[in-house]
Amino acid sequence: MDLITNIQKYSIHDGDGIRTTVFFKGCPLKCVWCHNPETQCFEQEIQYDAEKCTGCGVCAKVCPNGAVTMEDGRPKLDKKLCKLCGKCENFCTQGIREIVGQEYPVKTLVKELMKDLMFYEQSGGGVTLSGGEVMAMSTDYVLAIAKALKKEEVSLTIDTCGYVPYEKFEAILPYVDTFLYDVKVMDPELHKQYIGVDNKLILDNLVKLSDAGARIYIRIPTVKEVNGNEENMKETIRFLKEHDIHPAQVNLLPYHNTGSSKYPKLDMEYKGNDLNAPTKEEMEGFVKLFQEAGFSNTKIGG
Ligand code: SF4
Ligand code: SF4
Structure with missing residues (x-):
């Protein structure tokens, strides 16, 4: 692709x-x-702007694959679990999660x-x-x-x-x-x-x-x-x-x-x-x- x-x-x-x-x-x-x-x-990835993140945890809650966990108030992504479904991108309260590519x-x-x-x-x-x-x-x-x-x-x-x-x-x-x-x-x-x-x-x-x-x-x-x-x-x-x-x-x-x-x-x-x-x-x-x-x-x- x-x-x-x-x-x-x-x-x-x-x-x-x-x-x-x-x-x-x-x-x-x-x-x-x-x-x-x-x-x-070469593949799509999800990125987020750490500086603008409020640590609200919504991305972890909405992820259907358990790919995001909150650690020390920060979302941590397990790339192996992420299916790039885009749900966290849609629901991020700050609009700072984005699928790249x-x-x-x-x-x-x-x-x-x-x-x-x-x-x-x-x-x-x-x-x-x-x-x-x-x-x-x-x-x-x-x-x-x-x-x-x-x-x-x-x-x-x-x-x-x-x-x-x-x-x-x-x-x-x-x-x-x-x-x-x-x-x-x-x-x-x-x-x-x-x-x-x-x-x-x-x-x-x-x-x-x-x-x-x-x-x-x-x-x-x-x-x-x-x-x-x-x-x-x-x-x-x-x-x-x-x-x-x-x-x-x-x-x-x-x-x-x-x-x-x-x-x-x-x-x-x-x-x-x-x-x-x-x-x-x-x-x-x-x-x-x-x-x-x-x-x-x-x-x-x-
Ligand atoms: S893109 Fe989908 S699978 Fe990947 S972290 Fe976001 S909600 Fe979870
Ligand atoms: S939903 Fe957005 S602002 Fe909230 S913790 Fe996740 S990345 Fe940060």
Whole structure:
């Protein structure tokens, strides 16, 4: 089941111009600093806003499956018992319980996206499919969305972690204007440690996409303790040069922890508390490294 967690209007950091960004649910990676924990799991989940909870206990009372118990005045969810029936969502006295992840038939989704056509046209923007990992959704579904947008002459950007079989990229390539392609850490061991998987498939796919003529923005979420150092940036530059990759842009995205507040809602633990963004001077130094290596269109931010 392909699920969507959010359709975000007026996005200005997800590609060119003003865009409407669709967040798909499910990702093969587990980045320690993930900003969207609600998009990690491929299945629906129930979340609640702990800060606004009054501890009234109604959710525990109405749950027909005994999935919610009150502990220290707080509702505790047993995910194994929850059948996602939505009853607690309907009866929560504060309206703060929510099932995350909805199915959207292609027609419904495209109709929603077309409401913003005027913004796309005026700004040189379009639609960005993101996540989670859009490329981990079923190929038929993503292709159908891409074809429908192409028919409407709406620009399509794919925001991807790159960790999927290349055939999926090959199928969608003719319908995509730009790929926002994450290149996180060049050291495979560090990649495993902070992202959960080896980076070989990601780098192989990047080379193949580039060879196939795709327009690519390389995105580097930059974390001081992980990849925010000269060694990693130089290795990234070396890789791009070795494989003759000419990204239309390189975007260095300084780490921020704005997603950390989402974790308690899902009863998840944020493991990035010890992480930091590099200083402004360090970030500027990384930009200079790329620019001096010939990647003139490198900037801080997306
Ligand atoms: S969604 Fe249904 S099963 Fe799950 S906690 Fe709420 S009431 Fe219980
Ligand atoms: S019904 Fe809503 S406000 Fe009341 S305990 Fe449950 S989550 Fe909190």
